[in-house]
Amino acid sequence: MKISVISFSRTGAEKNLELAGLLQDKHHQAASFSWHTYTGRRLIPFQSLGRLLTDLWTEQELLLFVTDLERVMREVGPLAFQCGQAAGEAGGPALIAVDEEGQFVIPLQTGRLAGLRDWCAWLAALTGAAHVWTLGQRREKAFSLEDFVHKNGLCVQDPFRIRTVLDGLEKGEPVGIYSDYPIEGVLPEGFVWAGGVGACQRVYRLSCPVPRPEDCREAGQASEDGCRTGMDGFWEQAGQKPRTGISLTDDWEAPHFERECRMFPHNLTAGICAGTADRAEELERRLTRLLTQNHLSRDRLCALYGPPGQDGQAAVCLAEKLKLPLYRRGEEPHIPKEGRVLACESGREQAGLMICEREIRLHF
Numbered sequence: 001m002k003i004s005v006i007s008f009s010r011t012g013a014e015k016n017l018e019l020a021g022l023l024q025d026k027h028h029q030a031a032s033f034s035w036h037t038y039t040g041r042r043l044i045p046f047q048s049l050g051r052l053l054t055d056l057w058t059e060q061e062l063l064l065f066v067t068d069l070e071r072v073m074r075e076v077g078p079l080a081f082q083c084g085q086a087a088g089e090a091g092g093p094a095l096i097a098v099d100e101e102g103q104f105v106i107p108l109q110t111g112r113l114a115g116l117r118d119w120c121a122w123l124a125a126l127t128g129a130a131h132v133w134t135l136g137q138r139r140e141k142a143f144s145l146e147d148f149v150h151k152n153g154l155c156v157q158d159p160f161r162i163r164t165v166l167d168g169l170e171k172g173e174p175v176g177i178y179s180d181y182p183i184e185g186v187l188p189e190g191f192v193w194a195g196g197v198g199a200c201q202r203v204y205r206l207s208c209p210v211p212r213p214e215d216c217r218e219a220g221q222a223s224e225d226g227c228r229t230g231m232d233g234f235w236e237q238a239g240q241k242p243r244t245g246i247s248l249t250d251d252w253e254a255p256h257f258e259r260e261c262r263m264f265p266h267n268l269t270a271g272i273c274a275g276t277a278d279r280a281e282e283l284e285r286r287l288t289r290l291l292t293q294n295h296l297s298r299d300r301l302c303a304l305y306g307p308p309g310q311d312g313q314a315a316v317c318l319a320e321k322l323k324l325p326l327y328r329r330g331e332e333p334h335i336p337k338e339g340r341v342l343a344c345e346s347g348r349e350q351a352g353l354m355i356c357e358r359e360i361r362l363h364f
Contacts, residue, residue, distance in 0.1 A: 003030045004056050006049075007066040011100045013038040015066050019098065022126055050079050057083045060093045061113055072097050072108065080109065096120060098129065106132045143188035143364075145246075152362045154248070154263040155299045161261035168244040168259070176245030178256040181265065183248075185364030194245055194256060248362065250297050266302040267360045268342075272315045273307060273352035280317035283353075286345065287318075290353055294343040302358075303327060 003023055007016040013034040020042070023030035033052060036045035046052045056063060065076055076095075084092050094113035097106045105124040110116050117133055124131035145162055148154075156162065168175045169190045176194030177187070187193060245257035250264040270287055291298055304326045306315030319326035340359075346352040 001028045001062060002060045003028050003062045003064060004033055004060050005030060005064045005066060006033045006046075006052070007038070007100075008035045008071060009067075009100065010038045012066040013040065013043055015098070015100050015102055017042060018102075019064065019066065019127065026126075049075060050082075053079050053083050054086075057087060057092050058090065062094045062096065062111075062119075065095070065097045065108075066100055067097065068099060069097065069106070076108075094119075096123070098127075102127050102129050104132050105129045107135055110135065143190070148364065149263060153266055154362075155266060155297075157262040157264070161259070164259050165244060165246060165261045173244060174242045176242035176257055177248070178245060179248035179362070180251070181248055181360055181362050183362045183364065188364060191246075192242060194242060196248070250300060251295060264297060264300055265360050265362070266300055267358045268296065268300040269303045269305060269356045269358065270301060271305040271352075271354035271356065272318075273346075273354075280314050280321060283314050283318045284321065287353060290343050290345050290355060294355065296342065296355065298322075 005016045005020045005023075007013045013032075016032045016034060017040070020030040020032045032043050033046050034040070034043040036047045039045040053063075065072060067076075076097075080092070080095060092109070092111050094111035094116050095108035097108055098104065105120050105127070107116055107120050113119065116135075120133070121131045123129075145165060149156060149162075165175055172190075174192045175190055177183075177191050177196075178194045179196040181196075243257060244259040245261070247256050247260050247262045248264065249256075249262065272283065288298060301322065301324055304315060304319045304322070304324050306319070306326050306328055308328045315326060340357055341354060342357050343355040344353065
């Protein structure tokens with residue numbers, strides 16, 4: 001194996017010669033490079049680490065740095081990254097750091113060397129050092145849009161549009177996410193945040209800073225819809241608004257992407273007060289009208305609240321027809337919180353209706 005041992009100090013040069021000698025005894029082609037002020041008969045001097053790495057990058061299988069991690073982070077890392085960018089698909093050598101006292105063997109980059117972990121363990125045993133495996137195991141799980149929908153109990157308005165989002169991800173196109181609901185977790189690979197209410201401070205790995213609504217208003221970019229208009233102005237300046245995206249909203253009059261997959265949670269409850277003149281069919285008609293007038297989808301309903309006893313028979317029939325659970329006031333000790341009121345309708349002889357929205361928090 002072609003190995004270059006590189007050091008930067010007098011103590012490092014002495015350890016350099018020791019390591020190179022051990023590797024040569026094991027029939028490796030090991031050469032020693034030392035900073036030009038610390039040279040000797042078997043040490044090849046260098047004055048520029050950048051030029052040295054460029055010369056060795058394509059020919060060597062392993063570069064072994066005898067130095068501390070501070071120098072690795074400050075000098076070696078950036079130069080190695082530049083060499084890797086220039087080499088492209090050809091790749092580069094494996095990189096290993098050994099401290100000047102020879103106590104630790106630390107892998108930095110796998111490179112073209114297969115079995116780096118076993119090789120580091122062998123070198124540590126050869127020199128009496130401790131093997132510190134820092135590269136770990138990458139277990140990046142691909143994001144599943146279907147799992148996201150199922151985990152959060154979302155309703156997809158047009159399920160066929162899921163394929164549109166997946167096609168965009170497969171092509172490497174940026175896919176936007178707009179949400180009217182807070183989202184916890186890390187933004188999946190391939191997605192960019194495209195605005196919404198309350199979620200941008202909860203989502204990480206942002207490709208660019210997202211303006212707050214108050215900042216947009218101060219700049220004169222926002223109107224009554226605040227955040228959405230501000231985001232539109234932001235994307236106009238950035239020139240990179242995604243064409244494909246997911247909208248987590250129930251507002252069907254405000255598309256946020258040219259190719260949009262719209263979904264919303266089941267977080268609405270309908271409360272029904274006692275009434276004498278209503279049947280189930282009439283209750284359903286009035287409930288549908290109340291939802292439509294307030295731009296709410298019936299698919300968002302998750303439960304009904306009804307009065308106890310005979311006064312709630314129409315609510316029982318309606319719950320069976322809509323296939324929703326019915327909570328009877330006074331009979332169920334663990335009724336979920338109704339949340340904030342979005343719409344209501346009252347009458348003297350007819351049952352009163354109330355639409356409430358439960359607070360939710362989505363998760364990637």
